[in-house]
Amino acid sequence: MAPKISPLAPGDFPWMPAIPGVRLATTNCGIRYKGRDDLMVALLDPGTTVAGVVTRSLTASAPVHWCKKHLPGGSARAIVVNSGNSNAFTGKAGEAFVQATVEAAAKLAGCEAGEVFVASTGVIGQPIPTDAIASNLPGLSNAFDADGWFPAAKAIMTTDTFAKGSTRTARIGDTTVTINGFAKGSGMIAPDMATMLGFVFTDAAIAAPVLQKLLSDASEKSFNRITVDGDTSTSDTVLVCATGKAGNKPITKAGDKHLADFRTALEEVLIDLARQIVQDGEGATKFVTIRVEGAASDKAAKRIALTIANSPLVKTAVAGEDANWGRIVMAVGKAGEKADRDKLRISAGGVLIAADGMEVPGYDETPVVAHMKGQYIDFLVELGIGEGAATVWTCDLTHGYIDINGSYRS
């Protein structure tokens, strides 16, 4: 049965221009899926810098370990990603698979193995034949295409119901640069079949340490602000590659004032991709924006917002179109950050529901009920304590989630 496309899916995959120095190819290498591509390879011209953020999981996959080891090198010539098997908890066999893959990709790209980056997404704990990817790489040599963004985004999907892409341009000095990204993810993690992966490419010339700072900051405002089920993948990986072909004066300092527009555009691409992952949340029927203001710090605001966003009771209430603000009070109370019952204000869809330690006198639920029936739900939680603020995105918890994750693997 083909999966139904999420009711929250945006329109078509965006048109994305070529990025000089980036070529893409996909194929089926038979790891799990039949009748669709499950391998994506990006080739990058010499001189491409790279930055990455990976899962904090202590049981991270072999590909994650490889990326962590080689990201400090700062140079990338190839990215190899497969779907259908995460190569996590696969022991020495998993490490041998990574080694065989990067060696074959290095030969294809004409580079060092340490300039190849890998990511895998899918079932945990199932060994992959060592040469499953390596044996397929030589045959790809004529398949690379500067316009292959949509097939690339599709090849890395697992339980995703739509391909996720985003593109922006930015000015660095007098030069226009392009940023293209694609991502996959459906449960924040569903380790059987999903994980969050993101790959971003730009023709800007930016030194690797600067790119790393930009990515770390932007991830904090995007991928680290979404949750579907609060679970953490063993494979989460986001890579940004900068080919330098746009011809801007190379940026070597994170504080360079010419970076302002690029920083904003990168943030926009990452937030767009992050929101699309939530829009494809397993079983999601509603997209929920949780804004927390007036917390003791931004960090406290984020923790409170994520506690609300991860509460099964809040998420099931949204699924039931119930503006059950008592559950938000509960979540604020359990977040462990400073809160004062009598200063807390809770609004939904712009309507103040509770303040001064109780329901607002004469509260009329009618507009809130109407808001809860929509697809995009907004909660505002004001703590009245400090200046800390954060926005987090999540989806509702529905029967669909149980169906997807409660069914047997095979």
Next chain:
Amino acid sequence: MAPKISPLAPGDFPWMPAIPGVRLATTNCGIRYKGRDDLMVALLDPGTTVAGVVTRSLTASAPVHWCKKHLPGGSARAIVVNSGNSNAFTGKAGEAFVQATVEAAAKLAGCEAGEVFVASTGVIGQPIPTDAIASNLPGLSNAFDADGWFPAAKAIMTTDTFAKGSTRTARIGDTTVTINGFAKGSGMIAPDMATMLGFVFTDAAIAAPVLQKLLSDASEKSFNRITVDGDTSTSDTVLVCATGKAGNKPITKAGDKHLADFRTALEEVLIDLARQIVQDGEGATKFVTIRVEGAASDKAAKRIALTIANSPLVKTAVAGEDANWGRIVMAVGKAGEKADRDKLRISAGGVLIAADGMEVPGYDETPVVAHMKGQYIDFLVELGIGEGAATVWTCDLTHGYIDINGSYRS
């Protein structure tokens, strides 16, 4: 529609003997429910000591605030509990309701207001008429009964599908003492309609500070080891009252060697009640025991066990009868405690599934599949790092949970 009784419910409510110095009464005071009692009052003879543990929520209810304020007094003469409304986030009106209730109960019991303890469970944020309980208390004066345990346990139920009680005897020196407890709770919290409350009574003579130490220790091994959905109530309250009528030499020191048997019996009562709460977990069809061994510390073991127990992906896999050990690897990885992929061992139903960083060679899933089809599921996670161990109990996450919590309040 009357709720179906949980498939995990134990047999009948246990027979519980009278505890000298404790009398119970119940009635309907019309706060929410019709056709059933929603108020439980316990009267305690002079000289009764009390200890309590309450929610750590920072948005705790007015009754919780009252208990926290008066528990240090160490003396209890009455406990008043209502179901149907939690009196949480009800502002000054909620405080006035507590004040009116404790004053009326103090008059009934012939004691100080500070010797009356209160708990409320049910909807958050709905004011209760100030005298809803107070006006009903005088009429109860002839209704108290030393054998009213089952009606008492029923009167405090909300979404619970069965009444929860437990009884044990213990020896203190040459004296046999009795411990009776009853509890309610169905979601670890479903703040609409549920919360975890527990009331325990003994005829032992134990000073309040000693009782507090015993309760805190035993709660850590019982109520703090269960989770249904990881949410935390604004109202959770457990009280233990000791009437001293058994005639044992009063215990005034926590280190008293005569306490060993009582400590064990109290732990057993609390664990029994805690397990019954999980057995009545909203939508639960399977009872899951998660044992973590070999962690860096007991605290680390508990955190890892709770992370596994709270993972929606683990819980939906159990619902789907899928021994999806990859999701346990994922949960161990996200717990944030020390773990080593290559030392981790995972077993289900006594069968070792994964070790040495991968699935056990030749792993035969047959006995594990059979185990997962049962009602009682056991996972053992061995970290191989230290001596820390902990056991946690939870239930599966099913469509029933979504049905119960996704339906509109009214």
